[in-house]
Each structure stands twice: as structure tokens, then as C-alpha cells.
Amino acid sequence: RVDDHGAEDAGSAGSGTMNASLLDNEAEAGFVNGPGPSDSAAAVTTTELGRESEGEAARTRSVSYVADPDALDTPASEGGCADVAKFGKSFWLLTFCCVVVYGDVIPFNNVASSLLMERNYFKPQYHDSCALENPKQCQSNANKPNSHCETGDIWIPPLPYNISEDDIVCTDDKWKKGCTKDYCDGEVAAESSAAFIMSIPYFMSACLSPILGGTVDKVGGRAIVCMLSASILVLVHFILGYMTEINPAIPMVGQGLAYSMFASALWPSVPYTVNKDSVGLAYGVITAVQNAGLAGLPLVVSAVYSDSDELYIPYVEVLFIAFGAVGVLSAIGLNILAPELNLKHPPKIGEEPAEFNEASINAKYDQLNGEE
DSSP states (O other), X not given: OOOTTTHHHHTHHHHHHHHHHHHHOGGGTTOOOOOOSSOHHHHHHHHHHHHHHHHHHHHHHHGGGOSOGGGGGSOOOOSSGGGGGGOOHHHHHHHHHHHHHHTTTHHHHHHHHHHHIXXXXXXXXXXXXXXXXXXXXXXXXXXXXXXXXXXXXXXXXXXXXXXXXXXXXXXXXXXXXXXXXXXXXXXXXHHHHHHHHHHHHHHHHHHHHHHHHHHHHHHOOHHHHHHHHHHHHHHHHXXXXXXXXXXXXXXXXXXXXXXXXXXXXXXXXXXXXXXXXXXXXXXXXXXXXXXXXXXHHHHHHHHHHHHXXXXXXXXXXXXXXXXXXXXXXXXXXXXXXXXXXXXXXXXXXXXXXXXXXXXXXXXHHHHHTTOO
């Protein structure tokens, strides 16, 4: 905006003095009087230089607001997968937290029906001597379980010695109406009860996720919420594994709450941990890593189950407790490494804070210098 009729030379001395003043005290940058009557072009040049100085100072100040300063050392995104190497520590810690916490939820949901049946609704007999009074015949009013057996609808009834639980298919009339009728009646009732309890976390998530997401938007605290949700999961699986007298609906409510909290805090945090031009790539990476983890963790659950005489309680639950504990530790690290995620409006990497952007600086100068 320098005038074409030699105004640049006329304003050089004044602009140099004013620019030095702006650098010495950026708080006064822009508080420049309107152009003097003798040389309006010099004043225009000074104003333009002042804008540039203020813009540079704003960009410098914005560094201290960024959640992960490491990401500022890298050039702007070029839109390729090579940008993954430029992601900072906070993004990878958030990704790790995602894997272990979702690994505490999704693999559990895969086995929850069988686990709840074992814990509450179709419990295996404790005593090895439990058997029918005549183990060669089917159970009947004349052939009942012996005194070593626990009785009631929640206990697996003993079977004749020549029938294994693995052989029974209760959807088949041969078993459903034959010698194993009592067994199949108990299993069907248990599956129905377990299915109702399993629905609690999903129902809670459907109701709570929008509310919790809106709360995070208004209040902030994303990293804190991640830590709290992982802590709740630790408590949930401790109750399921070691406090079996507690109604399973209670830990399932906790599971639903933790699941909703974590999803509402994790996914909105992603844009604040990467350059603004790489947000889509970041979501793709974190989803890919999450799915890789969810492909492998069920195999670990299966291995623990097999090594525990095919029982879920307590050792499979110990594994889930461990997943939750690792999630707590990673969330604590996230609070230390990127505390800015707890702000209501964290600054985005590669983007100046709104109050320091070029448009606002120009408007400020135009107002103070009387420009139209």
C-alpha cells in the first residue's frame, strides 16, 4: 500500500523509528496517530509496518498457547501420509489411551454374556463331587442332584456322566426337550437375564453421550475426563471380578458412564493435538491403531480364559483391570504433557488464537488510524 510517487523514501525515517518502538513494546503497537498533513504516505507506510510487526508478535505469542509445542517445529502439512511422522507426543499418547480404554470396553462386550452368566445367572458348581444320584440316568423327580450340589435357577444342574456341556445345543429339540431339558431351561433363562444387563451400557451411552459432549464443550476438561473414565472402568471390573455379591446392574451402569465420558472427551481432543491441515489424517490414524488393538486384544482375553480352566472369574477380569489401570496412567500422562486440552477452547496447532489473527489486527489499525 506504499504510494507510487516516492512516498516510500519520504517515510523511511519515520517508519524505522516507529517500527523500533513497536518491537520494544508490542502492547503499544498500533496506537499510532493518524497521518500528518505534511506526508500522509509515510503514515500509511508506518501503519502497514506496524501491522506486520504486530502480526509477527502475535504469532510468537501463540506458541505458548499450543497444546504440543513439538508440532510447531515441523513444516505445514502437505496433505500426505508422510505427515504422520510430524504428529507430536500428545497425539500418540492420546492414541495409546484410546487403544487401552476401548480395549477395556469392546473386548469385554464380546464376552459379557458368558461372563455374566458365569458370575450371576448360570453359575458352575463349586464342588467336584456334585452329580446326579444316579449319574447314568437323566435328571428327574426320582433322580435329583446329590447333597454336594448347589440348587436353584442360577446354578448349572449336573448332567449324566456320558453328556458333556460342550455337546449340548439348546436350540435343538433333541436337547431342549430331552434328557437335558432342565439344563436348557436354565441356560435360556440365564441368557435372557444377561442380555438385559448387557444392554445397560449401550442405553446409557445413547442417552448420555450428547449431554456429556455438550458439557465438555462448555466446560473443557477433556484430559481429566479421560482419566476419570478409565478410573471408573478399573472399579467396574474390580466389582465384577471380586465382589460377586453385588448386583451386576451396578457395574454395568458404571461401564456405560465411563464409555460415554471417554468417547465425549477423546474424539474432540484430536484436532488440538495435530496441525489443523492434518485433522482428517489424524482421525484415520487413531481409528486404524484402535482397530488394530481391538483385533489383537480379544486374542489375549481368549488366552487368559483358556489358561484359567475356561473361567472368566477372576483372571479375565484381572486382565480388564490391568487395561483400565494402563488407561489411567496414560491419561495422567496426557494431563501432564498437554494440560491445554482441559481448556474450554484449546488453541489449535498451526492456527493463531482468534484475538491475534490478521483480520483483527487490521481492524484495530484501521480504527485507531481513522482509515475507512
